[in-house]
Every structure is written in C-alpha cells, then in structure tokens.
Amino acid sequence: MKPLRCSSCASPVALGPGAELTCPSCSSAVAVPEDLREAQNTLALRSETRRQLEPLWGRLGHPPSRGWTWLGVAMVLLMPSLATGVAAVVSLDAGLVAATVTFPSVLPGAVIWLGAAAMRTTTLQMQLDMAAVPTDTGHACRSCGAPLALDTDAISASCGYCGADSVVSALPAASISRAQARALIQTVEEAMVVLRRRRALIFVGLAALTLPIGATSMAIGVATWLVGST
Numbered sequence: 001m002k003p004l005r006c007s008s009c010a011s012p013v014a015l016g017p018g019a020e021l022t023c024p025s026c027s028s029a030v031a032v033p034e035d036l037r038e039a040q041n042t043l044a045l046r047s048e049t050r051r052q053l054e055p056l057w058g059r060l061g062h063p064p065s066r067g068w069t070w071l072g073v074a075m076v077l078l079m080p081s082l083a084t085g086v087a088a089v090v091s092l093d094a095g096l097v098a099a100t101v102t103f104p105s106v107l108p109g110a111v112i113w114l115g116a117a118a119m120r121t122t123t124l125q126m127q128l129d130m131a132a133v134p135t136d137t138g139h140a141c142r143s144c145g146a147p148l149a150l151d152t153d154a155i156s157a158s159c160g161y162c163g164a165d166s167v168v169s170a171l172p173a174a175s176i177s178r179a180q181a182r183a184l185i186q187t188v189e190e191a192m193v194v195l196r197r198r199r200a201l202i203f204v205g206l207a208a209l210t211l212p213i214g215a216t217s218m219a220i221g222v223a224t225w226l227v228g229s230t
Helices: 034-060 066-090 094-102 106-130 188-229
Strands: 020-022 029-031 133-135 138-140 156-158 165-167
Touching: 034 156, 034 165, 034 188, 066 094, 066 106, 106 165, 106 188
Parallel strands: none
Antiparallel strands: 020 029, 133 138, 156 165
C-alpha cells in the first residue's frame, strides 16, 4: 500500500485516526480517502494490542546491566584463590584441590559473565531490528519507510500501511540503515517470541557448556581421591 501524500508538498503522511490528517512537512490538512478507512480501523486495533504489550516489551527489551558482567569477571578472578585457600585448610592433596575446587570455582563467574554478555548482545540486536528509522520530521516505518503516527508516551508505533511495529523509544545509539529497517520481524509479539527463544537458547548453551565440565571435574576429583586412599 502506497503512503498517502500531501497535495501541497507531496510529502508522505502518516496514517492515523480521523477524516483529516496533518502533513508533517507543511502542516496542511490532508483528507483521508475512502480506500484507506479500513486500514485506519485495522491500525486502531493493532495499536491497542501493541500498547497492551508495551509494558512486557519494556521488561524484555532491555539488556542486563553491566553490573552482572563485572560481577562475573570479579568471580572468575577471585573465586579460585578463595576456594583453593579454604580447601587447602581441609585437604593437603594438591591434585584433589585443583580438580574438585580450583577449576570448578571458575564456572559460576564464567556462566554469569558469558550469560550477561550473550543476553546483552541479543537484546541490543533485537532493538536494532525493531527500531524505527529516524527522519527529519519524526520516525519512519522500519519495514516500508512510511512515516509513523506516534501516540503519546508510546515506546513503539504501528504502521498503517504495512502493519509492521517499530520501536521509537530507548533506541540504541547506532546508525540504523534501510537494510536493518527491513527486518523480517513484523510485530512486537513476534519480537518477544524471538527474544524469549534466543534467551532460552543462551541458557541451554551455557548449561551444555558447564555441566560436562563440572561432571568431568568431579570425576577427576573422585578418581584422585580413590587413588590417594588406596
């Protein structure tokens, strides 16, 4: 669907409610033709659904704070020394301490560090995929490039022409190209589904990384203890 254009300056006009719209460039009144009335009704329903989902997007669409990354780094650096010092008081077997305490103590910090970094990267990429394209007169749809009509205090906007949702608030400080604006994700619901799936895959990957390492360390520790006790 081609965007409605102003009869005075030929600028594209964002589709919104009402029989007349205002041109963002020259402020002229633009009458909405009959063939766009159904699109207006669809836009109203789409906007209502989107606004109901925005609080959830606000929670999912922000990356973890950098404090989690620093916590993971601190644990990786400090936990082995602390754990080894405590274990050394209890056991004098250096091999047993290394296998069951020193090496495994790195894992919690590594999980926090890698998990926070992966979730941050995933969330920022999703923000870029969903971001509206900034223009001189406001924001344009990331999918078709048509101007967007913004609701008061909304963090996203629905395009009345192609139906795609674009995030217009809390955008990452990055240049958004037209190629990024043509993301395959069309709605906020789809974005949240993808974001949940990506986060689940991150947790599964971290579990797949840490469980074998932990099991191997425990096996080495038990074998060392059995050999030392015989």
